[in-house]
Amino acid sequence: MRSAELARLLPGVFQAPPKLGGRLRALLDAMEGFHAPDEAVLAELDALFDPRRAPEGFVPVLARWMDLDLPVTTGLGRLRELVAAGAELSQWRGTARGLLLFLSTATGRRDFELDERVPGPDGMPRPFHICVRAPTELRPHRALLEDIIGREKPAAVTYELHFQEPGDPGPASR
Structure with missing residues (x-):
């Protein structure tokens, strides 16, 4: 005044x-x-609640409010995008689409693969088991990927995380 x-x-x-x-x-x-x-x-109050314009120190607070308190090792920009996509991520939680969307948003990569028909030792699909294939370049972010998969998969489902070069069919398909 x-x-x-x-x-x-x-x-x-x-x-x-x-x-x-x-x-x-x-x-x-x-x-x-x-x-x-x-x-x-x-x-500038509206900027505080916009994850793309909020000050760096406030973005983790927004993430906690959205229940996205993760070890985001891919950078502050990725955390901003996760918070911005929070409503959509919540809508698809527990689904294959939601898991892939979460992984893509957290890393900025779109080349994840999800196999819901992982063969067991007898060649038959293992029930309640998935295999997530991630690009090799994301190996340093393994803790983040495992945290996301653990949060987003249905509770009774087990998983494998494999890193692979593009075009590699991965261990579950061999």
């Missing part, structure tokens, strides 16, 4: 021009200075 706006909030006796001088003017100017930082924050 400007000092003139603050002066209008004073009782009428203090608003008279001859009375509004010296110490009172200095007090109003100081109050204007105290309000300035808060008003700047309020003017």
Whole structure:
């Protein structure tokens, strides 16, 4: 608030021009200075809740609010994208589509493969077991990928995570 706006909030006796001088003017100017930082924050309040515009330190807070408190080792930009996609990720939670969407959003890669018919030792598909194939370049982010798979797969499902070069059929298909 400007000092003139603050002066209008004073009782009428203090608003008279001859009375509004010296110490009172200095007090109003100081109050204007105290309000300035808060008003700047309020003017940009919508940016705090937009994961793409929020300050770096606030993005992890937004992630926790969205239940996305993960060891995102792929960078702050990926965490911002996860928070932005939070509603859609929640909608597809527990599905193959949701798992692949989550992995893609967290890493920026679209070349994940999900095999829901993993053959067992007898050659028959193993019930309630999936195999996720990730690009070899994501091996340093294994903890993140395992955390995502563990959170997003249905509770009774077991999984394997394999890293492979593009075009490699992976161990589950051999």
